[in-house]
Every structure is written in C-alpha cells, then in structure tokens.
Amino acid sequence: MVANGDAGEALHAHDAVRVIDTAREGMSLPIIEGEGSARAVLWPGNGARFRSLHLIDIGAGGSTRTLTHENDCVYYVIAGAGVVVDVASGAAQPLVEGAMVHIDAGDSYRLEGATDGMRLVGGPCPPDAAFYALAQGRATAENEA
Secondary structure, rough: OOOOOOOOOOOOOOOOOOOOOOOOOOOEEOOOOOEHHHEEOOOOHHHOOOOOEEEEOOOOOOOOOOOOOOOOEEEEEEEEEEEEOOOOOEEEEEEEOOOEEEEEOOOOEEEEEEEEEEEEEEEEEEOHHHHHHHOOOOHHHHHHH
16 A cells, blocks of 8 residues: 555555455465465465465375475464474474464475364465476476475
C-alpha cells in the first residue's frame, strides 16, 4: 500500500495490497515424500521479493525431503503434529499446533507428519530460488542430490 506523497513511491510503484487465495493460487513444490502436498503461495513468481510463504500438508507418516536453504527459514504449525529432524545430528523435536520452528541458514532438516499429519505455513526468507527451479524442472545436480 502506498500513500500519496510517500518518498518511496517512485521506488516501489509496483507494490500493492493483494489478497492471495491459498486454496487456488500457488505453484506446486515437489518436496513431499509420501502423502501430502506443498505449494508456494507467496514467492517471486507472484511478485514477492523479500519473503516466501509455502503451504505444506504432510500426511500421516509422510515427510518433506531433506531441505537446506542459504538463508534462515521459519514454519508455523497450523494444524496437526509432527517433528522437525536436524539431519546432521538426527535429533527430532516435536511440533504441535501453534508451534513455530526456526531453522538457521545452511542447516539441513526434514519435517515429518505424525499420526494425523501436519499442516504448516512458512519458508525461507528471502525466497530460495532452488525451490522454484526444482518445481519448474530446472533443478541443478546439487539440488537433486
């Protein structure tokens, strides 16, 4: 939202207040193993420059593949329960509805759904270009490993 006469108006003329329909918008992200789905809801493909938000549904016993980002990452558990696994140490920490998890830049992790699965929203900040390259079939050999 830009106010009239704002000094930053010329620099950010393309900024706008938008409502994103999370039920219909977003690019599918191929990061789920087992039951579930993941979508980029807010990402550079729809104009986000500094933040990404992914909607992730992990079914019972499902998980994300091992993920690593160049920058910090945060997820909020909307519903259900599961664990976040620190891949380097193997340590698993429980996640329940209302929990938030912060992952440092460069740390490898995996999100796993418990008996009833888990729904999360979050992602790396700033956006991780590798996520979107993978989804668009442009993954590098490093991303495929």
